[in-house]
Amino acid sequence: MAPKKNKTTKKSKGDINDIMVENSPINKINGLNTLIEGGNGFSCISTEVTDSVYAPNLLEGLSNMRQESFLCDLTVTTKSTTFDVHKVVMASCSEYIRKILKKDPSLLKIDLNDLSPVGLATAITYAYSGKLTLSLYSIGSTIAAARLLQISTLVKMCSDFLMQELSVENCMYVANIADAYDLKETKEAAQKFMRENFIEFSEMEQFLKLTYEQISEFLSDDSLQLPSEITAFQIAMKWLDFDEKRLKYAADLLTLIRFGTISAQDLVNHVQSVPRMMQDPECHRLLVDAMNYHLLPYQQNILQSRRTKVRGGLKVILTVGGRPALTEKSLSKDVLYRDEDKVWNKLTEMPAKSFNQCVAVLDGFLYVAGGEDQNDARNQAKHAVSNFCRYQPIMKILTSHVFLFYVCF
Template identity: 30%
Template structure:
């Protein structure tokens, strides 16, 4: 007798529908069983099958029949841990290539297919169960996925919970039965459904206060809340009192609030204070355009800030710039958008050059003014590298510039660094392996462009000539 190890199966739910699905397998033998077979599988009733077919289709039987176990020579093998319903359906599938699944047999077939390691059937079961996931049975199916190590089904249910988190997280079933590990996965996700960070904090606090022993996990749970995304006034007057009243001081969770308040108090330095808790809850990257000349005849400037909606393929307006401008520079540092310099006149003359620096916070959709550059600049290059911005060359009312200055968010100030070897504006630039590269451009007036390629090492504060381009460019 074969003593198969049997995992404890959760009781059949009544909340899986009776809808059926027939799965087809083109690799099945598509032959009928002869009257005399090499083996009978026993489970309250006999199920005939060929030994060779079972060994080919099942890792379980392949091991049984090839490593010298006594079952390799028996005409009848009794399986413990497999139901007749499940065993008959699986064997019929191996011969006929069709598997009829419904709410009455799915758990028996899944149990048997997992025991016998027939992974094609397990995959079909997962496909069926994914279609059946609902607010009534998702916890049962999540438990099923855990028992049988069904990573695909488990991931699907995680996605279902994340997309319905705003509703599910406040239901008694969720609050009583979701594990701490799973809750942390959901609270840390960038895809979790929410109206604001308050919703996630409230769900976390409700889960923690369901059972006294959960207080020991308070720090692990709340470290996934993005407290800096909550307004400062709410942190001080709503969040802190709630956390202090619901959780013991020993949980050390007030530190998250203090960290968030420090972040709010250091407005200019926020780009270099970024942590996982300050990050926006999104993985979406956006293509933006900011300002510029909008008329074919350059009759006006724009203050638009727009991003491309990938789904609708339309440009969507966000908060407008504080002032219209063109020939400015844009850079991203620490998740914030910076625009610097530019012209407030459609003539783009150096007399209209600006030294202003604005920062856009996508969390609250606001532009704020930070420290101005030391010099007014248009047609320059702005780059972000490590924890600073670098403004290179350009021109203003005095003509072309060779100066280079860097902006430190930590001190909210600009400082001059090593200047360019020559006056340059209208050049291109890029960051590569922590070096600033600029190429082309011209100097005092519109004329011949340059072939030069210059490299700046901010660690040594030195500009060096590199191999020039083959053609001059502006």
Template identity: 25%
Template structure:
């Protein structure tokens, strides 16, 4: 640090200088050796021209050259959104790898749906394979938003667009999005782009589009109607679908960006050792793990950074304080940090990289204690206890806070609810639910928390309450099709999923429901491969963490 300060002072005072760089409106007095250590361009220039003392670069601004010269003296550079492109171009020109790396890291941090195509084009131009790959993956992941909102979408080359929409990894909920993106891109410059229509349409997976949309939108589109080859594609697809009684082939289905994992729980009154994976694109479940080691009953599983953590639980009448974690890459379980208290039927959530474990019960009592786990240190820390003792409660996180609802105190169902603020380490009682319940599910969506089903005073519930933290009020939405408790919950592609559970006959379920909040409607989706009660649901990024699992 001291040497950098000395060199920076020498630069400011013009000391040690033996060369002058001239730009548009400023001269920089620099030391040839110092500049050569950072820039291969200047190293070669000075080596080939040892007598040169002045060099001009009229196309480089003073502000950019100032950053480059300061980097040579300090090995640090301030990259901003308004200078990154010019700085990167200059760093390429002067062969300064350190600035190039810093600019690429900066662009990755700023990657979003507005600039991703510009970054992809920049990476393509200067041959940055890592940056190009990450920008491409980002576009594939958020293609729907990129196609609709990115100002540079229509500036993609035909080759780039063909490459993107040809990928199975393209994340679109409806294939019609791809068709509409193709039409929008061509209509941006129809005279120049009409010749690419057939190549682009061949990448649209027409067999994944509804027949109504094919008839009402695709077939009547003017661009498609004007192309015999495109019309033949549409007609052939419709014939194949009609011949197969509209059963769609799934071999070419797009891959989802995220998958839903159903972990643990129990079936046939025995602890489950199974992990099942749900692919929303194919509406199918697949068993991806089934080994002899049993997960404790009434534990809770959550996902963080490539690991599923199984917390607490009960096995052979023994309460656990232990935690195990499942490595999704290696498909192996390993020990993690031990909680301060053994607990089953606990509530577990993740927030800002931490795992929170709350309540539950052990051999002696129902608990009000709570603790927090930091994966980086593998340590649990006790936090403030809740206001009320509760087991089998439902918990969720929203806007940096932990919420916990209801639960059981012995056989008594609770309606109370609490909110924990990590910055103050305080629990606060909030508006209670209208219906006391335990063994339910809770999940945050659209700035609200949905509390679903459960049981109350010996009967299972189908109703769903919704808590609005802004107004501290409760509302109701559509009920589930029938009452159940002890299920897993997840939010996948803006829909709420209820997985497995126990019905009014005390039977474990394999049914899976999906709630569309916009339509206020529950729908059945594909059943689990086997019944599961008290299952945990984890949402996992397919790339990189679930890429080892077959879909």
């Protein structure tokens, strides 16, 4: 009897091994990968994208948590006020707190008794928001907190704020704040502002409160912007006359005035008429020295001193005489200078037209020696000039001398 053949068992439709999930997400992804790998005309490049509101929202959330004292793990205190904060926020902003917590991460309280409540509150607000409201009234306490907590960005914000707020009314206050907290950039900006607006500043009440050292620093400055040295003298006398106790500084302060740059006529009309200049021996000597300087013009080169130096002078390029055009006989006697806008302006003029002269600057004077007053077609020196001129920047005039000899090579 032949053996019976086993019937093939049909698998049921519910068999797990035969389930086909045609629309599953995995199949869709595999299908996309096949498109990319198959070279369908585009490449897959990753790009970083940023949520522009994430950081502000995060800071706002942390700030709300602090206001609710939620998850706060550190207390910072002044003598009269305490603030609950998050260690991670304050340590990320303040180098000072970061160093303390590095030594003892379990610390729960930090005393900051040298800070005012307003200053500390402002620094905490900045740490949680990056924003703050500044005013000249409270700026000192904010800077003190920023410097102690070593928040350099907050110090920079305060420094920039002070420079933006500079005015004739508050420039001295800003300079004092900057000096007190060692804000060098701000102090330099305030001093520059006062130098450039010195006349307006001298009319303010703050000016009269300057110390002797402060006003001396201004009057010693070569770049001080003034219409004339008479103005500097009048401003110095105004400061001296404000308080009788200042009269002991009179001689020392007035040595800073450039009396030698004041004309003889103005010395008589505006300086000699001041009683102190005649009554005080040391002040009177300053006046006599200035008058002698003008009475001896040919000795001025050996009488040069700080009191004969022009204040606020600029370095410029000069042209002396010469041929302004290519025409052979078109000579000039003008002395020109080029200003900051590269425009040529007339400074003064020589007694006569000339070119090929020798020019030198010595001891603050411009010397012009010799030259020719015309030339022939062969460009040979036929008419030598035997003049010698010295330009005085103080009086803006040329003094002429006659050469005793002239050597031509």
